Amino acid sequence: METAQLIAILDTEGQLLATAAEEAGTETKVPTCPGWQVRDLVRHTGMVHRWATAFVAERHTSYHPDEGLPDLDGTELMTWFREGHRRLVDTLAGAPADVDCWSFLPAPSPLAFWARRQAHETTVHRYDAESALGGTPSPIAVDFAIDGIDELLFGFHARKKSAVRTEVPRVLRVRAEDTDAVWTVRLSPEPPISERGELADADCELMGPAADLYLSLWNRRPFSGVTGDPALATLWRETSAITWSGPARR
Known part of the structure; x- marks a missing residue:
């Protein structure tokens, strides 16, 4: 953008x-x-x-x-x-x-x-x-939500401090259903590696409208849809938080 x-x-x-x-x-x-x-x-x-x-x-x-x-x-x-x-x-x-x-x-x-x-x-x-x-929250535009998902996956969780890891390599798919945006997230003992596109068979897929996915990936709401191994959705919820702690956050 x-x-x-x-x-x-x-x-x-x-x-x-x-x-x-x-x-x-x-x-x-x-x-x-x-x-x-x-x-x-x-x-x-x-x-x-x-x-x-x-x-x-x-x-x-x-x-x-x-x-x-x-x-x-x-x-x-x-x-x-x-x-x-x-x-x-x-x-x-x-x-x-x-x-x-x-x-x-x-x-x-x-x-x-x-x-x-x-x-x-x-x-x-x-x-x-x-x-x-309370009430109905203000809307989030699709293109902005996609940009935010990009920032989270290619920025924050590409860093060494990302805790979203698995002992055995797994693949997480993120799919925005109201556009053609799809992300493939490769999980391993190292920081996640994210790519745009449907580039490998997924062990778990997170899906929903782009704005919902954006908020869910920031742990603000449950995922709209989960297929495959739900343990990877749980892993994201439990380990992906970005917290404020001065230089350590960065």
Whole structure:
């Protein structure tokens, strides 16, 4: 996806997150993030927004720590979140295409990386905020969901720290039923190797609309459809979480 598209999605998703959080109230539990209340979700996402902004705005070319979580709640917290989100959007939109700064997943450029990563970060957490509010969540476009699955499989889970592994080689298929996107994920004692296409017989297939798969692979909802060995779907749910732990997360 184009960087400008991703920045526009980031803009919309951050506003939706804030609206849902305000309507739900900061003390409300977040069903998709066990142990969190809305205040935890907003503090975390706002911290990540400021952390990402600093790399682009201040041109950090090596890892730079975040500023920690704010001791804010209620209206003050929501104002802080909205201000940080707006600064992130404006920083990305105003940055030169060749801006040089640190990033941690493959991308055409650092700017393309940060726009993509923050668009997906914010979308997943917007879904979390809306889960606390209840009702029907805002839709996720097919092309954006596919891009997010690509980022997760070819980015996060191509790294050495991915825990999605099997002692005996297995093949996991991921199929978006509302488009022609298919991924083959080869599991072994090493990090997963993902490829686009139906390139090997699968031991298990995860299927559903692209948006559902996107949320399921981020462990936000059960898989819509599973065929073959369900143990591989369970393996994904139990080992694929991406958690925030500073440099170790990266």
